[in-house]
Amino acid sequence: MMEKTVLINCSPKQKLSVSGFLMKCAGVLIRGKKEYFHLRTPADYPAILQALKGAGKVVFVTPLYVDSIPSHMLPFMQEMEELCRGNGLRLKVYVIANNGFIEGKQNEPLMQVMENFCARSGLTWCGGIGIGGGVMLNVERIMITVMFGLMLLNVLLSAVQGGDVLDAVLSFGKSLLGLVILACGIIAFGIRLAVHINRGTDAGKKYTRIMLPSFVFIAFADIFFIIVSVLQGGIFRGWLSRFQPDAGCSIITENGK
Amino acid sequence: MKTVIHDLGKEQNEKILASTDRVVCADGRYAPCQGCFKCWTKHPASCAMKDVLHQACRVLGTSDDLTIITENRYGSYSQAVKNILDRSIATSTPFSTYRKGQMHHTLRYGKRNRLHLIVYGSLTDAEKNTWQLMAERNAINMGFREYSITFCADAEEAGRTA
Incomplete structure (x- = not known):
């Protein structure tokens, strides 16, 4: 009988997180019983810790925040350490990390932190993948959904007007292929990781990225932030200004005050 | 401007202020x-979020010399300190550039002088290695020209080192 796998989305975002998407994708490839969780607040701890008691494997899917794990994960990890040490749990731990920069290798400090956590908790570190440019996966899934809708519309119109239905399908197929090529490294390493998770073996640490030259990715990222900043108004509110802390900034204790 | 961020408790503020311009207590x-x-x-x-960290990025961004005193957590910062760092990404801008051959965000406040980490508590050799990497990566990410790291046995020694 296969051991249960617990998958934890560690993004603090409520919706549309890349980590949540990656967790669902990984879940499709992992066999056996699975449980999915979203770790955001201490209220989420009891259910996750309870699920871990009956599991053999756990997959943390997390964004990179300032070269490490997001801060809200730390108190959970401390509670998990206590639980595992107290109950002699020997879970196998896998990590899928993603970051907004193009280089997957920038996830290395986060991977080491998770490995150190395993050593402290008596867990088996089994590695994982670090993904660069993970935010593009969000763009891709939105594009695929829109393109699929357009294809259905084209097929319908072609059928009504007596046109070539196949043209619309082929056009969608070509666009889809382009998006798959951009994500081919992530798909390949994702499948490889899933094979290791299913076998319960050490996957090692592997780093991959969206298959775009970095200068093209940077151009896309800059355009994305310009558009969002125009829509949200930040561009008109001192977008790049060197703001000073207000006089009453309560977090500072200064000399002479 | 010299700034010290620490998780040693508010009672340490006055003592630390003797050697710096301003102190941020990570409580x-x-x-x-x-x-x-x-x-x-x-x-x-x-x-x-309009709590005490509402303008934390401005405090960090205007610090030419930044010292961070933190308890070790698996080779990373304590939650109280990491919260401050996570909520200070606006020390950079949304635009991207290259630093040390890798993609990073451009710096809102320009290059700064020195990042010094003082890490205390129980530390394994593997965690010390992670801290060395963390200090290097943080310095590049935050735009510090130099960085250094000191390991201390406990909070008391960390307070004296600051």
Whole structure:
């Protein structure tokens, strides 16, 4: 009988997180019983810790925040350490990390932190993948959904007007292929990781990225932030200004005050 | 401007102030980052959450010399300190560039002088290695020209080192 796998989305975002998407994708490839969780607040701890008691494997899917794990994960990890040490749990731990920069290798400090956590908790570190440019996966899934809708519309119109239905399908197929090529490294390493998770073996640490030259990715990222900043108004509110802390900034204790 | 961020407790503020311009006590009485990026796109250099970390990025960004005193947590910062760092990403701008051959965000406050980490508590050799990498990566990410790291046995020694 296969051991249960617990998958934890560690993004603090409520919706549309890349980590949540990656967790669902990984879940499709992992066999056996699975449980999915979203770790955001201490209220989420009891259910996750309870699920871990009956599991053999756990997959943390997390964004990179300032070269490490997001801060809200730390108190959970401390509670998990206590639980595992107290109950002699020997879970196998896998990590899928993603970051907004193009280089997957920038996830290395986060991977080491998770490995150190395993050593402290008596867990088996089994590695994982670090993904660069993970935010593009969000763009891709939105594009695929829109393109699929357009294809259905084209097929319908072609059928009504007596046109070539196949043209619309082929056009969608070509666009889809382009998006798959951009994500081919992530798909390949994702499948490889899933094979290791299913076998319960050490996957090692592997780093991959969206298959775009970095200068093209940077151009896309800059355009994305310009558009969002125009829509949200930040561009008109001192977008790049060197703001000073207000006089009453309560977090500072200064000399002479 | 010299700034010290520490998680040693407010009672250490006065002592630490003897050797720095300003002190930020990481007491953990604030929420973690929600990943909304509005400190870049909606109200630059201000966090969407209006607690004491609302302008934390401005404090860090205007610190030429930044010392961070933190308890070790698996080769990373304590939660109280990491909250402050996570909610200070607007020390940079949303635009991207290359530093040390890798993609990073451009710096809102320009290059700064020195990042010094003082890490205390139980530390394994593997965690010390992670800290060396963390210090190097943080210095590049935050735009510090130099960085250094000191390991201390406990909070008391860390307080004296500051």
